[in-house]
Amino acid sequence: MTRTRRPSPQTVAVLRALAADPSAWRYGYELGRQVGLKAGSLYPILIRLADREMLETSWEPDPPQGRPPRHLYRLTGAGRLLAAEVTPEPDGIGAQGEPRSAW
């Protein structure tokens, strides 16, 4: 059975950031900085979203020499629907300030 519990404010922030430009591939550090989440909070959210097939993942196609390819993320169709469901108001978490960080 699919869980219907409302996502946490941090997850909503991630969903909103990804939904802002749903066709763009984003990478973790940049996304974390945008929504004010550190790795310890961001990655569990990304992992959970990917497990529930809300998030599509890929690897950076042409990484600079000397650095491995980054993992890239964008919302799937189901993820976009969820984002639309949970982020109707513009005065959400981003407007109130940074969500609680992990560390």
Place this chain on the structure above:
Amino acid sequence: MSRPRRRGAAETLLALATWILPARRHDWGLAMRAEFLGLEGGRDRTRFALGCVRTALLQAVTRRAVGHLTGTAAAVALVLAGGIASPVVEAEVLSLVLVMASLAWLAGRPGLFGPTGRSRAALLTRACGYVVAGTYLLVTVVDNRGPQILEPGAGVPLGMVTFALYAAVLLAMTARDSAAGPVCLASGAGAGLVAGPACFMLVPFERVLPPLADSLPGHGLWLAAIVVGAPGAAMLTTALRTGSVRQAVVAALYGGAVCAALVSLLGYGAFLLFPDRMPGIVPLNAGSPAVRHALDRLEAGDEYVAGLIWGSLLVAVLGALVRRAVRTRTVVLRAATLCVAALAPLCAAAADTSAAVLAVAAAIVLGMLTLATTWPAGAPAPRLSP
């Protein structure tokens, strides 16, 4: 020439995070690493790595680690509360528990022993292995409870080493990167399960009594065809189904190893289940009835110890063959294992038991070294597209 840079605290933390992550989250470990390498500044890197450690802990702690720690704690509690009289034996059994717990932990991580292959044969083999490990522990505890008549724990170290050896190689065989496919595993195990009881019935029961097969038509000599034929059939089946000579050889060796282990287990099981049927091997003046009984058991066990030794030899060769050899030293060690292993039966045929045992011991060391050198050079390249 530039010297390799020392790993800083942040790198160490990140390495810890990727190590803790469950095997199925391997890609996420690579993702964290790629992000980490793109960061500038020690503070950012350290904070990012700390976050990765937290993520990894959350992933691992909620799943496998809890089960693993609970199982290990239960096993340790069983040993401590089991009433083993000798502190030496208790320490030996506890060390076995810790070795098995370490292997079980490694079995879930990318590496030599894990994660488990995706086939049902691999999963079933591991599940059976865990059941056998638990049973072995239980029997060892029960068998060493209370005061012992002879030197406490006689035979315990040999059994433990053999058991750990079997466990390590079985885990390597059933790991995802193993060269032994599902057909190889299934046919090898099947052959061993058929050949083992047949072989047990053919060897003199409790060393001095007539073989159990004596009561069968033709004195059960036809069972010899099963003992030889079952591994042969496993080899043929695997060769036909997979087209791989190596897998066929591994199937036959695996069948032989399971057969040898079964002969020993059935022999020791007979001691435990039917103590009154123990033949009188030692002279009547060897001591009290209880002492004679214990000595009889020790003497009768020789045949089954031999089974364990031959089984260990086969397992050592399996360990040398079961993974891809990429490095030159692995190839050399593998060749050395095969050569030394071939010496053991030659020495036994020449009735030089000491040399045969030495050859088996050397083959075990070489086989395990071969296995150890297959990682990480033999590791598959990380999947770059999910």
